[in-house]
Amino acid sequence: MPGTIIYRGPSRINQQPIFVAAIWGSKNTKTGDMLQTYIMRSDMSPLDASKYGEDEAICGPCTHRGAPTLDPARKVAERRSCYVNLGQGPLIVWKTFQRGGYKDTANIAEVGRGRFVRIGTYGDGAAVPNNVWSQLLHSAKGHTAYTHNGGDPNTYMVSVETLKQAQFRWRAGHRTFRTLSSADNLDVGHEILCPASAEAGYRTTCQKCMLCAGSRTKAKSIAIVVHGTGRGFVKN
DSSP states (O other): OOEEEEEEEEOTTTOOEEEEEEEOSOOOTTTOSOEEEEEEESSSOHHHHHHTTTTHHHHTTOGGGOBOOOOTTOSSOBTOOOSOOTTTHHHHHHHHHHTTOSEEOSOHHHHHTTSEEEEEEESOGGGSOHHHHHHHHTTOSEEEEEESSOOOTTTSEEEESSHHHHHHHHHTTOOEEEEESSGGGOOTTTEEEOTTSTTTTSOSOHHHHOOOSOTTSOSOEEEEEOOSTTGGGOOO
16 A cells, blocks of 8 residues: 555544555545555554544544443443444554655645545545545545535535435535435435436446545535445435
8 A cells, every 4th residue: 555644643633643554556446446444542443443433533423433341351441333444454554654654744735736636535524634635626626525524615525314314414504424324214305316326327437436525516415325335324
């Protein structure tokens, strides 16, 4: 996973130490070849951060984090419904970071130049100072971004879990990204299913679609049927 560090410092959520690694050469078939950004604690592995609730620094109060636990048999939080498999990409990136495998960049704008950027492959972009993302996106071809934590709705899709939450955001003129337990729960007047999802027939990739770029993009909001190992914990 070749990449570079574009930020290391305090989280904007709770001031705990975090870093952002920008990774290129993604083989993610859903997103396509986008620059991936991992936002993680710099002082503990993503597994430990999840298990003990210390991932608040990079996820805020997101309900998909699950519940902290001291159960020695568990590697991550209980009832965690986030689709990100922490034992795969995040753990590899963190281990590489710990052994000094990524250098800090002096030119964030150059890292994003001519690329499609995914803000928050893991973690919420709102944990990172805004100027980091403005530099990264300055010469980028496009981006996707999602936030539970007050990121600029012009740039981010506002992540929600319920129709009531979505309706509140729609009235404010924001676009949302909502997780569903079933495609039957889609609000067809305001939402479409993610075109890169299984339920929509994998019609495209995120790189080609680019609908998840906040309210500057004039389109319906996006919804997706929850996926990953914790999908059974989502009931909406």
